[in-house]
Amino acid sequence: MKKFLLSSRNIFEKHIIYRSILCALACLLSLSSKAQGAAPQQSPSASTVKVTKLEPPNWWVGFTPEVMLLLSGQGLEATHVSCNLSTLHVSRTQASAGGNYLFIWLKIGTDARPGTAVCRIAAPQGSASFELPLAARAPTLGKFLGLSPDDVIYLIMPDRFADGDATNDEPMETPGSHDRARPRAYHGGDLRGIQNHLAYLKDLGVTTVWLTPVVKNGATQDYHGYGAVDLYAVDPHLGSLRDYQDLVAAAHKEKMKIFFDAVPNHIGPLHPWVANPPLPDWFHGTKQHHLDSFSPLKGAFYGKPGGQAVTNDLFESLIDPHAPAWMKQNLTEGWFFGILPDMNTENPLVEEYLLQNSLWWTEISGLDGFRVDTFPYVGRKFWAHWHAGLRRFYPNLTTIGEVFHPDPTVTSFFVGGVRRYDGIDSGLTTIFDFPMFFTLRGVLLHNAPVGRIADVLRLDALYPHPELLVPFFANHDVPRFASAEGSSPAKLKLAFGLTLTLRGIPELYYGDEIAMPGGGDPDNRRDFPGGWIGDTNDAFTQAGRTREQQEIFSYVQELLRIRREHEALRGGQLWHLAADENSYVFLRESEEERVVVAFNNADKTTGLRIPLKETPMQDATSMSPLLGGAKAELGGKELLLSMPGQSISIFAVN
Numbered sequence: 001m002k003k004f005l006l007s008s009r010n011i012f013e014k015h016i017i018y019r020s021i022l023c024a025l026a027c028l029l030s031l032s033s034k035a036q037g038a039a040p041q042q043s044p045s046a047s048t049v050k051v052t053k054l055e056p057p058n059w060w061v062g063f064t065p066e067v068m069l070l071l072s073g074q075g076l077e078a079t080h081v082s083c084n085l086s087t088l089h090v091s092r093t094q095a096s097a098g099g100n101y102l103f104i105w106l107k108i109g110t111d112a113r114p115g116t117a118v119c120r121i122a123a124p125q126g127s128a129s130f131e132l133p134l135a136a137r138a139p140t141l142g143k144f145l146g147l148s149p150d151d152v153i154y155l156i157m158p159d160r161f162a163d164g165d166a167t168n169d170e171p172m173e174t175p176g177s178h179d180r181a182r183p184r185a186y187h188g189g190d191l192r193g194i195q196n197h198l199a200y201l202k203d204l205g206v207t208t209v210w211l212t213p214v215v216k217n218g219a220t221q222d223y224h225g226y227g228a229v230d231l232y233a234v235d236p237h238l239g240s241l242r243d244y245q246d247l248v249a250a251a252h253k254e255k256m257k258i259f260f261d262a263v264p265n266h267i268g269p270l271h272p273w274v275a276n277p278p279l280p281d282w283f284h285g286t287k288q289h290h291l292d293s294f295s296p297l298k299g300a301f302y303g304k305p306g307g308q309a310v311t312n313d314l315f316e317s318l319i320d321p322h323a324p325a326w327m328k329q330n331l332t333e334g335w336f337f338g339i340l341p342d343m344n345t346e347n348p349l350v351e352e353y354l355l356q357n358s359l360w361w362t363e364i365s366g367l368d369g370f371r372v373d374t375f376p377y378v379g380r381k382f383w384a385h386w387h388a389g390l391r392r393f394y395p396n397l398t399t400i401g402e403v404f405h406p407d408p409t410v411t412s413f414f415v416g417g418v419r420r421y422d423g424i425d426s427g428l429t430t431i432f433d434f435p436m437f438f439t440l441r442g443v444l445l446h447n448a449p450v451g452r453i454a455d456v457l458r459l460d461a462l463y464p465h466p467e468l469l470v471p472f473f474a475n476h477d478v479p480r481f482a483s484a485e486g487s488s489p490a491k492l493k494l495a496f497g498l499t500l501t502l503r504g505i506p507e508l509y510y511g512d513e514i515a516m517p518g519g520g521d522p523d524n525r526r527d528f529p530g531g532w533i534g535d536t537n538d539a540f541t542q543a544g545r546t547r548e549q550q551e552i553f554s555y556v557q558e559l560l561r562i563r564r565e566h567e568a569l570r571g572g573q574l575w576h577l578a579a580d581e582n583s584y585v586f587l588r589e590s591e592e593e594r595v596v597v598a599f600n601n602a603d604k605t606t607g608l609r610i611p612l613k614e615t616p617m618q619d620a621t622s623m624s625p626l627l628g629g630a631k632a633e634l635g636g637k638e639l640l641l642s643m644p645g646q647s648i649s650i651f652a653v654n
Contacts, residue, residue, distance in 0.1 A: 047075070047126025047127055048074065048075045048125045048126055049074070049075035049121060049125050049126045049127055050073040050074045050075065050128060051071050051121070052072050052074075053071070053073070054071055054072075055070045055232050055357075056069070056232060056356060057133075058132065058135060059133075059134055060134065060135050060136065060363060061108060061112040061114055061135070061136060061137075062110075062112075062137055063108075063363065063393070064108070065107060065108060066091070066105055066106065066107045066108065067106050067356065068104070068106075068349070068352050068353065069103065069104040069106060070101060070102075070103055070278060070353060071102040071104065071121075072100065072272075073101075073128070074099060074100060076095055076096075076099045076100065076101060076102035077095040077102075077124060077125075078095055078102055078104075078121050078122065079122050079123060081093050081102075081104055081119060081120070083132075084119070084120075085112070086109075087108065087109035087111055087112035087113070088107065088108060088109070088117055088119075089106070089107040089109070090104060090105070090106055090119075091105045091106070091107050092105050094349075096278050096279060099125075101278040102121070103278075103349060106132075112134065113134075114134055115133075116131050116132070117132045117133075118131055119131075119132060137363065138366070140366075142252050143366035143367075144362065144367070144397055145257055145368045145369075146368060146396040146397050146398035146429075147257070147368070147369060147400075147505055148505075149467050149468070149503075149504070149570045149571040150207070150570050150571070151208045151257065151505050152205065152207050152500070152506050152508065153206070153207075153208045153259070153470065153506065153507040153508070154204075154206040154508050155212075155475055155507060155508065155510060156194060156210070156212070156510045157189075157223075157225075157525055158189050158191060158193070158212065158214065158225075158238050159186055159187050159188070159189040159190075159223040159237065160187055160189050160525050160526065160528065161193055161194055161510055161527075161528050162189055162190075162197050162530075162531030162532070163190060163531060163532050163533070164191070164193030164194070164196045165190055165192045165239060166188065168190055168236055168237055168239055169186070169237070170237075171236035173236070174186075174237070176220060178237075180532070183522040183523065184223070184522050185220065185221065185223065186237050187527055187532075188532065189527070189531060190237065190239045190243070191214065191234070191238050191244055191246075191247050192239055192247075193531060194247055195250050195251075198254050198256065200540045202254055202256065204513060204553070204560065205557055205561060205563075206256075206560070207255070207257060208256065208257040208258070208368070209256060209258055209259065210259040210261065210371050210507070211260070212224060212476060213225030213226060213261045213373075214238055214244060214260075215230065215231055215232075215233065215234065216228065216229055216233040216235045216236065217229060217235050218268045218269075218270030218271065219268070219270055222268060223237070224476070224525070225261065226268070226340075227269065227270065227340070228263065228267045228268050228271060229267070229270050229271045230271075231357050232360065245365050248366050248367055249366070252366065257368035257369070258367050259367065259369045259370065259371050259398075259400070260365075260367045260369070260370050260371070261371045261373060262370045262371070262372050262373065263374065264345065264354045264358075264372070265336065265340075265343060265345075265373065265378045266336050266340035266342050266343060266374070266377075267340065267343065268340065268341075269339060269340060269341060273341070274287050274341050275287070278349075279347065281344050281347055282344060282347065282349075283335075283341050283343060283344055284333035284343075287341070290341075290342070291329065291330050292330065292334045292335055292337060293330060293335065293338070293377060294330055294334065295313055295327070296326070296327065296330055297316075297317055297327055298314075301316075302314070302316045311406065311438070312404050313404070313405075315376050315403065315410050316407075316410060317331070318331060318413070319409075319410055319413040321421040321422075331376065332376075332378065332379050334377075343378075345378055345382035346381070351382055351385055354382075354386065355385065355386050355389040355390070358386065358390060359389065359390065362390070362393075362397070363393075368397070369397050370397070370398075370399045370400070371399075371400050371402070372399055372400065372401045372402060375401035375403055375414055375428065375431070376403055380422060380424045381424060383424075383427055383428060384427055386427070387399065387416065391427070398429045398430070398468075399427070399428050399430075400431065400432060400470055401415075401426075401428045401431045401432070403431050403434060404434055405434055406434060407435060408435045408459035408462055409459065411431055411433075411434060412459070412462035412463050414426055414431060415428050415429075415430060415431055415463055415464065415465075416429065416464075417464035417465065418464055430463075430468040430469055430505075431469065431470065432470045432472060432507065433469045433470055433471045435459075436453075436502070437471070437472055437473060439452050439453055439455075439456050440471075440473045440495060440498060441481075441484070443601060444486070444491045444494055444601070445484050445485065445486035446486060447601070449581045450580065450581060450582055450583055450584045450599065450601050451579040451580055451581065451584070453498070453502075453579070454579040454584060457502075457503075457574065457576070466504070467504065467571060468504065468505060469503065469504040469505070470505050470506070471499050471503075471504045471507070472499060472507040472508070473495040473498075473499050474495075474508075474509040474512055475509050476509065476521075476525060478524065479518065479519050479520050480516060480517055480519070481512060482512070482515045482516060482517050482518075483518055483519055489548065490646045491646065492512070493555050493648070494599065494601070494647075494648055496512075496552075496555065496556050496559055497597075498648065500556075500560065500569075501559075501563070501569055501588070501648075501650065502586075503574045503588075508556075510528060513552060513553050513557075514539045514545060514553050515548060515549060515552045528540075529544075530544055539553075558627065559627070562626055566588075566593060566595055566652070567590045567592055567593065568588040568589055568590040568592070568593045568594060568595045569588050569650075572588035572589045572590035572593075572595070573588070573616075574586055574587070574588055575588075575616055577596070577612075577617070577639070578608055578610045582600060582601050582602040582606060583601070583602070583643065585597070585599070585610060585639075585641065587616060593653075594653035595626070595650060595651065595652055595653065596617070596623065596632070596639075596650070597650050597651075598630050598643050598648070598650075598651070599643075599647075599648045600630075600643035600644065601646065602645055602646070603645045603646060605642060605644050606642075606645070607641065607642050607643075608639075608640075609638055609640055609641075610639040611638055612634075612637050612638060617639065620634055620639075621634065621654055622634065622654040623652065623653055623654065624651060624652045625650075625651055626651060627649060628644075628649025628650060629649060630642060630644065630649030
């Protein structure tokens with residue numbers, strides 16, 4: 001998310017007038033649309049009390065004992081609210097100034113039955129009613145599974161993967177939004193397109209699909225999903241809520257998992273709340289007066305050298321017990337890059353709204369976990385509350401936080417399982433391994449010392465569960481690896497080889513398995529070839545791939561097969577065997593087997609003589625090649641390796 005905004009800030013500024021016009025339209029559309037599943041009704045009298053939206057649009061019996069409803073409309077300064085079901089009780093209400101919003105806390109009795117509650121609002125200007133569908137919870141078997149080290153994540157930007165339903169390419173409410181010739185327009189990919197290609201993903205060997213946000217966005221350039229205008233609706237370009245439910249169910253049928261991209265930190269600038277928030281402190285600041293998300297500190301504050309490109313925000317202040325509040329405030333309260341409205345997660349009502357929203361998406365779809373965008377920019381008390389609320393109902397749910405920073409001493413602070421200096425356990429399951437990302441790119445693209453991989457790994461002791469870290473070498477916020485300066489097909493294979501053999505749950509970016517090219521945003525988000533009728537190159541099929549695409553695809557597929565068949569590569573302990581400027585050799589050991597991985601980044605063949613005394617390999621008698629062209633020989637208590645230039649090889653140890 002961060003890199004998208006770094007490269008897109010000028011685009012936002014150039015279109016500010018255009019977007020302000022769209023904002024007025026979006027607000028009108030949002031207020032006039034009905035909530036999914038809900039049917040607000042008005043009194044037949046001349047009442048000026050109106051309910052135009054209900055959030056959440058439905059709920060479940062036998063779930064939470066209470067639900068907080070947020071009604072939008074006019075004249076909602078309620079004097080009394082009641083519902084027609086005796087098992088429901090309105091415990092309290094709170095109207096916003098002007099009566100545009102009404103909060104209702106509704107207690108749901110343990111003996112409540114499925115049905116539709118009709119609730120009536122009495123207010124000084126008249127009355128109105130609304131309906132709240134209450135459903136029975138669906139069976140949980142095969143849902144809410146979370147991740148294990150056996151999994152491999154595949155990141156998809158839905159608009160750019162495959163068009164399964166051409167009728168939603170340009171919804172009536174967003175004319176002019178669809179144009180494949182424009183990099184920042186919608187291109188037509190959707191949820192049905194992903195479902196149609198689950199077989200491709202399963203054939204490749206991935207187990208989990210992470211989709212960038214599927215919630216409704218507001219601008220014609222918000223194909224990426226990070227400009228939400230309705231947190232309870234699927235973006236119409238991507239399909240419907242039923243399409244999302246069908247995708248999750250189809251993935252589960254194939255023994256695959258689905259991850260939802262959650263963004264509690266902010267919403268889009270066209271959300272109706274921006275012009276008319278439910279409460280005065282619904283956001284940190286207002287549209288006219290707010291902080292931006294840039295730290296007031298310079299890198300020199302923590303001794304970082306000047307004159308270097310800035311790759312990340314200064315999260316050091318957030319983990320620093322000696323930093324006063326003003327040094328942290330911009331990061332946790334600033335509007336993201338001064339553009340995206342920052343939710344005031346210190347407000348208990350905002351906190352409850354966002355938790356309920358996540359519960360709703362989980363329950364209504366059966367998803368298996370959350371990727372959490374811009375994790376450090378949200379206060380830690382909120383995360384503790386949010387995770388506790390989720391785990392109360394879904395104890396196996398996995399959450400993966402985005403902490404865009406190269407230093408493990410920083411990134412590890414945000415992982416849950418430990419109370420930090422502030423006394424808070426964030427509850428976060430794990431994080432994307434950005435320190436390894438920066439290291440892999442530095443080693444493979446810029447010839448940094450290979451030993452830096454071991455240097456990152458030695459800091460695994462900072463994490464409660466390093467085996468759950470998510471290593472990766474590419475995502476939607478950085479230039480494609482295949483097009484990066486210093487890259488080559490051999491280097492791309494090395495990136496895959498390391499990512500899929502190091503500890504953790506690896507993540508792959510759509511299209512990298514066929515060496516898709518692309519520079520910075522939005523060029524790194526090209527359409528997957530074959531996802532649209534008329535594409536000349538259908539990379540979803542072997543017959544449709546070019547020779548170069550098939551070479552990389554087959555290599556990744558083979559790596560994933562080896563990982564799947566060897567438990568040591570999935571969950572085994574990692575042991576260093578050798579590391580230097582050009583090479584890194586490591587052992588993965590489980591109770592059942594041992595596997596050696598040998599990486600050589602040099603251009604020429606490299607030989608190593610590795611002592612094995614007092615290592616888990618000291619009793620090894622032979623080695624069998626699983627992948628690659630390296631030669632291994634055991635002599636006495638030594639391992640003799642001859643590794644071809646720019647290669648990665650895998651051996652089973654006997």
